[in-house]
Amino acid sequence: MRARDPKIRSTDFKEVALGLTEKQAVKEARRCLQCKKPKCVAGCPVEIDIPAFISYLRDTDFSGSLRVLRKYNMLPAVCGRVCPQENQCQGSCVLQRKGSPIAIGALERFVADYEMKKGITEKAEREKPNGHRVAVIGSGPAGLTAAADLAKFGYEVTIFEALHEAGGVLVYGIPEFRLPKKIIQREIEFVKSLGVTITLNWVVGRTQTVEELFSEGYESIFIGVGAGTPQYMNIPGANLNNVYFASEFLTRVNLMKADQFPKYDTPVKKAKKVAVIGGGNVAMDAARTAQRLGAKKVYIVYRRSEAEMPARLEEIEHAQEEGIKFEFLTSPKEILGDERGYVKGLRCDRMVLCEPDASGRRRPECSGEDFVLHVDQVIMAIGQTSNPILVKSVKGLDLWGAGYIVTDNEGRTNLPGIFAGGDISTGAATVISAMGAGKRAARSIHEYIMDTSSRTSPQKALSKR
């Protein structure tokens, strides 16, 4: 895909990838073999009918193509930009063997953007209001999708969001240069056009409890609160000044617009040399953001080797082009501080990969050699985990691991009327899987409410506990 010049783009926050031209898109679409048993579909977490949307594209019927996409995917403009296609549709495409899979992600993005460019607004079709009310907690991809589908089925839906802006990670986590905020704004406007109400500054569990939502007349509740609590790295110096969690660093810039301080009131510290710990999308985003804030040197410090990096391929490539330096097989063990309590370096162990274990994974092991990266800022991007506020407030809710909600494949929890999906049930995953979970849960909620006969009143069920 075309991208802006790395020298220029790494100094601003405008979108990096430029997308395909109409000509390029149609040409790429015509390369598709229209397989009878399409491998790409099997690789897609929501099983989009990929050959079908591509076939409309071949015939330059862009709105036909979008119709297919929208049937499966509420957020094609988002997913076209952020899905790890190389592990999903594109990675499964039969042409992958020849080394040239169809650029399905780029095509998806093209179709979604075409609609936006042409100013075509999709008509929000929905069933007649059915008089039933559903509450959705959290406005990330899981919540937005569940809300949109339920509204289409005819439900009166309210989304409750803790922050002052809707969108979840899409607004506070993923930076503007990768996912322009106007795209999310547009999707949120679409959800609202379906009649969905979004109530902001509403921390369910604190501002109002789930029990109270039921007693206010919501018949079912979908929980899509994500897994937003950053994981802590227990090494000396982790609380020095200028050590950030990626979550805080990105929230300051993306949600609070700290890059525009003092026009916006929230500041963020700009550093000269930055080390980002981690190898996922969050680490790439933090590193590239630090660079855009003016850092002269940015390191990605990752314990394993390049092959194990969980970030999207495109982000790794873009980061490399922009001059981010990768320190693979490097494990941080101490953050060094000066006498004022500010970061002055990161001491790391050099690692080596040992022989594959039973699972075939090659674990990194200390080589015994260590060294210091001289940096004045350290950003920890080693993962997110479940946020306790909501889950702990719902009595009797079955949890697993670090506090994730147990659900079946259709989003049902152990409690009647309460459904969940996205990162809060799977652990940190992807936009598309959260969206898929929202979709499946919307169907289950529909079934649950329609199936009045087998339904126990949620209030009763809750008061029984």
Place this chain on the structure above:
Amino acid sequence: MYRIVHKETVAPQVDAMIVDAPYIARHHQAGNFVVLRIHEKGERIPLTIADSDKKEGTITLLFQKIGKTTEELGTLKAGQSIMDIAGPLGHATPIEIYGHCVLVGGGIGSATLFPILRALKARKNKITVILGARTQDLLVWEDRFREYADTVLLTTDDGSSGRKGLVTEALKEVLDSAKVKIVIAVGPIRMMQAVSEQTRPYKVRTLVSLNPVMVEGTGMCGACRVSVSGKTRFACIEGPEFDGHEVDFQELASRLGFYRSEEAQAMEAFRKKCKGKCRSKGVK
């Protein structure tokens, strides 16, 4: 949008504000705080809920104007609105039947002790309140405290009201003369640290309410992390009250100073913009 119902100045540089926020008022428990953002370009700042009226659906905030955001908040008048308020956040103060409790407030921190005092009194505890300030003008809500506390002791640095000296001296006398079960301290870091050191030899349980920098206040960023018993805790979801004997106050003080130059810059820009006549439009 959260409408300001009432606003007054209670001490030099300290304002109180009553705001319409029915759901927050309904769930408010002593020790909770809110995070607010005045307008679209504003910063999110935490303020303790100093009082709530569940029937009227309002909460009271009391704030010291020490920087850009609190200064701007102070320019808002009754009838205007604050764009975002989220809460109530943080754990509630553990309210039990303790026996003799001592509440120690320093400066503006005193006022935020008020809901704790009322809740403890409702459980029939015997309560001594020690309020300290630099000077008499800065002692706020003394009358309210007198209404609920068994004893109120005042200390000022300059002796303009109550006794001259520090809260710790008054506290020591109480500890020496009575069987104190719990001490709760809210105020400047140095004062909370001194209180904790004062109670340590007496082995009296001591809670301090920490005020680290926060961003969203719901456990999603880690800005508010503090070290307690050598472990890292998020003050917004695991606090804000912690065992004063275990808190690393020095780290907290250092982290609170992290943005000092930006804070000065923001204040400077704000003053320049409003040319001494600071009036925020807030939001309509």
